[in-house]
Amino acid sequence: xxxxxxxxxxSPAQDAEALHQAFKGWGSDGKAIIAILGHRNVHQRQEIRxxxxxxxxxxxIKRLESEISGDFExxxxxxxxxxxxxxxxxxxxxxxxxxxxxxxxxxxxxxLSAKELLAVRSAYHDRYKRSxxxxxxxxxxxxxxxxLVGLVSSxxxxxxxxxxxxxxxxxxxxxxxxxxxKANHEEVIRILTTRSKTQLVATFNRYRDEHGxxxxxxxxDQSSDDFVKVLHTVIRCINDxxxxxxxxxxxxxxxxxxxxxGLTRVIxxxxxxxxxxxxxxxxxxNSVHLxxxxxxxxxxxxxKFILTLLGKQD
Amino acid sequence: xxxxxxxxxxSPAQDAEALHQAFKGWGSDGKAIIAILGHRNVHQRQEIRxxxxxxxxxxxIKRLESEISGDFExxxxxxxxxxxxxxxxxxxxxxxxxxxxxxxxxxxxxxLSAKELLAVRSAYHDRYKRSxxxxxxxxxxxxxxxxLVGLVSSxxxxxxxxxxxxxxxxxxxxxxxxxxxKANHEEVIRILTTRSKTQLVATFNRYRDEHGxxxxxxxxDQSSDDFVKVLHTVIRCINDxxxxxxxxxxxxxxxxxxxxxGLTRVIxxxxxxxxxxxxxxxxxxNSVHLxxxxxxxxxxxxxKFILTLLGKQD
Numbered sequence: 001x002x003x004x005x006x007x008x009x010x011s012p013a014q015d016a017e018a019l020h021q022a023f024k025g026w027g028s029d030g031k032a033i034i035a036i037l038g039h040r041n042v043h044q045r046q047e048i049r050x051x052x053x054x055x056x057x058x059x060x061i062k063r064l065e066s067e068i069s070g071d072f073e074x075x076x077x078x079x080x081x082x083x084x085x086x087x088x089x090x091x092x093x094x095x096x097x098x099x100x101x102x103x104x105x106x107x108x109x110x111x112l113s114a115k116e117l118l119a120v121r122s123a124y125h126d127r128y129k130r131s132x133x134x135x136x137x138x139x140x141x142x143x144x145x146x147x148l149v150g151l152v153s154s155x156x157x158x159x160x161x162x163x164x165x166x167x168x169x170x171x172x173x174x175x176x177x178x179x180x181x182k183a184n185h186e187e188v189i190r191i192l193t194t195r196s197k198t199q200l201v202a203t204f205n206r207y208r209d210e211h212g213x214x215x216x217x218x219x220x221d222q223s224s225d226d227f228v229k230v231l232h233t234v235i236r237c238i239n240d241x242x243x244x245x246x247x248x249x250x251x252x253x254x255x256x257x258x259x260x261x262g263l264t265r266v267i268x269x270x271x272x273x274x275x276x277x278x279x280x281x282x283x284x285x286n287s288v289h290l291x292x293x294x295x296x297x298x299x300x301x302x303x304k305f306i307l308t309l310l311g312k313q314d
Numbered sequence: 315x316x317x318x319x320x321x322x323x324x325s326p327a328q329d330a331e332a333l334h335q336a337f338k339g340w341g342s343d344g345k346a347i348i349a350i351l352g353h354r355n356v357h358q359r360q361e362i363r364x365x366x367x368x369x370x371x372x373x374x375i376k377r378l379e380s381e382i383s384g385d386f387e388x389x390x391x392x393x394x395x396x397x398x399x400x401x402x403x404x405x406x407x408x409x410x411x412x413x414x415x416x417x418x419x420x421x422x423x424x425x426l427s428a429k430e431l432l433a434v435r436s437a438y439h440d441r442y443k444r445s446x447x448x449x450x451x452x453x454x455x456x457x458x459x460x461x462l463v464g465l466v467s468s469x470x471x472x473x474x475x476x477x478x479x480x481x482x483x484x485x486x487x488x489x490x491x492x493x494x495x496k497a498n499h500e501e502v503i504r505i506l507t508t509r510s511k512t513q514l515v516a517t518f519n520r521y522r523d524e525h526g527x528x529x530x531x532x533x534x535d536q537s538s539d540d541f542v543k544v545l546h547t548v549i550r551c552i553n554d555x556x557x558x559x560x561x562x563x564x565x566x567x568x569x570x571x572x573x574x575x576g577l578t579r580v581i582x583x584x585x586x587x588x589x590x591x592x593x594x595x596x597x598x599x600n601s602v603h604l605x606x607x608x609x610x611x612x613x614x615x616x617x618k619f620i621l622t623l624l625g626k627q628d
Contacts, residue, residue, distance in 0.1 A: 122469075130510075133469070134510075137507075138504070155435045155436075159443050161443055193451075194463075
């Protein structure tokens with residue numbers, strides 16, 4: 001379930017006017033911006049963008065970027081984009097930032113459905129005039145390229161059929177590959193980028209039954225090069241995306257120096273989907289409410305905005 | 315331009331009844347089948363399938379399969395499928411038939427637009443309950459796998475921007491790879507599976523300007539293993555699909571023993587698109603009309619059907 005709390009909206013035009021008002025004078029009224037945009041769903045936000053453009057002949061997102069700054073700006077910017085367009089931006093930024101961010105590419109392409117991922121690829125065309133796989137491939141080499149290109153190009157079957165024998169065979173292939181360390185990358189890539197998620201979960205379960213340890217735990221023991229890190233993300237995202245997101249949030253908050261990008265990414269992309277469930281998993285795991293942990297780590301309008309998306313009522 | 319000649323259709327139901335009539339008695343009336351189905355467009359054929367199923371509670375395609383046989387059956391069967399579904403079948407058959415047919419996978423995935431290829435992937439899900447890349451990957455290994463999976467998973471950018479500097483760089487990479495024979499497969503695969511077709515044509519032109527020979531001619535000189543054969547098909551299909559199809563037809567007809575599968579594939583898939591242009595190229599290249607060459611090589615109802623799709627009027 002979502003955390004986003006919708007407030008009554010009179011009209012997109014009235015929201016646009018209120019935002020325009022908030023931009024007036026020296027410095028912007030962050031509170032007003034949050035009071036409006038933090039309580040509108042994806043459809044309403046796009047309508048506000050349109051209304052603002054019509055009334056003021058100005059791009060609302062560009063205006064927001066010039067009015068606010070820092071983490072608050074980045075969060076509002078991502079929030080204002082349509083989901084597929086936002087994911088296209090997140091992947092493009094990750095490609096440019098290099099290997100330490102490749103888990104974001106793996107996360108997005110493993111969590112989305114086949115249709116959603118395709119919408120991201122289409123949004124990427126529109127925005128960057130290149131294909132997503134083209135940019136990924138041009139920035140990587142070897143097995144890491146093969147894995148990442150396979151992930152962003154995947155169009156997985158989504159039926160719920162499970163081939164039990166295949167799960168057994170491929171659990172063995174994965175086990176052999178991981179055991180030998182110099183993993184048989186090609187087969188691991190083939191299995192993880194082409195099989196249906198339902199089939200993969202069956203394979204991961206078979207792995208645990210057979211070897212008494214989950215495949216992700218086994219991978220953590222391995223030398224953690226970039227390839228293994230991406231692999232790890234893929235398996236976690238396919239196995240249990242909500243649990244995966246909880247861990248991203250936990251790491252973002254608890255590690256030395258808050259990881260605002262990770263925090264913003266999860267909250268902005270999940271607020272209209274399943275952030276409520278992720279919050280519950282967070283509480284179960286940490287015995288602290290996510291809002292309380294977040295409150296201690298960040299500040300200002302950024303904090304107010306993130307807490308609003310987390311469902312906090314004034 | 316298309317070659318298909320449409321005749322007046324009273325109603326899909328009347329067509330269904332006429333077909334049912336043609337199936338009666340010992341052996342089918344091939345002439346009647348051709349007179350109807352050989353003059354109906356893709357939309358009408360699907361309506362006839364629906365009408366037949368409604369009236370006779372029987373699948374028309376299955377009935378056709380039991381009524382007719384051999385090359386005629388195969389051609390009518392392919393003709394009755396929707397284009398995306400037909401391509402899914404053609405790719406599935408090619409996967410099963412192994413390396414000698416992999417050029418069909420390359421042909422379909424290189425000729426289609428990004429949207430059309432996606433429709434084939436979706437049809438493949440519906441029909442086989444697996445993804446296309448999953449089956450391709452499970453039947454291949456190494457660089458051939460990487461190339462074929464990259465092709466069937468591609469979603470190329472389709473704008474007409476050309477990056478001249480990139481065309482130069484990548485023409486050089488292709489040249490170096492081909493020259494060294496033990497080609498730098500990875501880079502060749504990256505370029506051919508991810509760049510836009512417009513960009514690739516610019517790269518191929520740059521190659522010819524620089525080296526005084528087309529890249530396809532250069533490739534023919536190479537030892538022709540399966541990988542190079544697929545590469546060759548991709549480059550030809552992107553460079554000039556109509557010219558490519560002309561050559562498939564020429565080889566199908568002129569080589570010892572007619573290649574009915576190749577002949578049927580090109581005629582059935584292009585009859586509603588650009589078969590007229592392909593016929594003209596054929597005449598220019600061979601100084602014989604395609605119909606005349608076809609007439610000499612095949613016979614019976616199969617011949618009548620193929621000539622009908624080629625636009626021959628009774």
